[in-house]
Amino acid sequence: MTQTDSTTPEDIAALFTRSDGSFFCARWGRPIAPIVFGVEDASLRVVKGAFEAVCALAGHDMAETDFELGSNFMVFFFRNWSELSDVPNLDRLIDGLGELVERLSAAEANQYRVFRFDESGAIRACFVFLRMDAALSDVPAEELALGQVAQSMLCWSDTAFSERSPLARAGATTVLRPDIAGVIRAAYDPVLPAVSQDPSHALRLFARLGAQAPDA
Known part of the structure; x- marks a missing residue:
């Protein structure tokens, strides 16, 4: 081991x-159908590679689309939290989006993750928000992508990685x-x-x- x-x-x-x-x-109760917003093609390939690697590790399937949501794993890269308010229909997917944006902006947070669960409690969707401030911009794309996907494969504790990556x-x-x-x-x-x-x-x-x- x-x-x-x-x-x-x-x-x-x-x-x-x-x-x-x-x-x-x-854990996820359905195949993961990811979509990534706000990155160029080169970075998109890196993020896709991270999904493929971690899903292969877990023995979990990926899919082009989700039967219910179309894409059930959405990753957003942006510069300011206020940009989320301009994303069409995002407020339908994230309850209280306006208040959330205000809270994260006030806290100067650079990342946030939201899970949605099915009737059994298994993960059915995940939304990852990454505000590319100076700290995140200094992280290599491969490291950032792998870390985010790994932290989204299971519903970990809110303190699981607070002290150690x-x-x-x-x-x-x-x-x-x-x-x-x-x-x-x-x-x-x-x-x-x-x-x-x-x-x-x-x-x-x-x-x-x-x-x-x-x-x-």
Whole structure:
């Protein structure tokens, strides 16, 4: 299992235990049909590559379109939060968009993520907003794309990556941390439920992590 050997059930539980103490782990319940706004073709290929890589890791399907929404994973790159107010029909997809834009602008936030869930609690849609301020503009495109896709493959805790990035360096290449890659792969094991609010789910993820092939 390479570097995932030191991962404990408590480590996994912390990744899905929110700041209010509640546990929630959910994966996508349908193929991911992404669309990206606000980037040039070269960057678009990078983002698409990140989707393909993480979905391959998870063993999860991608699709050209979603049967319900058309595109169920939307990524927006922009310079100012106010630009979101000009996106046609976005207010129909994001409840309280105007208030959200005001709040994020006042906080000078540079990223925000919104999930939507189906009746079972599995992820049915995700909206990622990236305000390209000086800090994000300095992040290499490959690193930014991989990090955002990884953080959107599961409904992680709001504090999961507050102190440590999900990414690591392998020589000159940016990759997912082995423990995070292992948890993503384990969470998409079809024997596990798509959603759980029971902290004991971390033990099941840990068991699947231990069952992964050493060279996975």
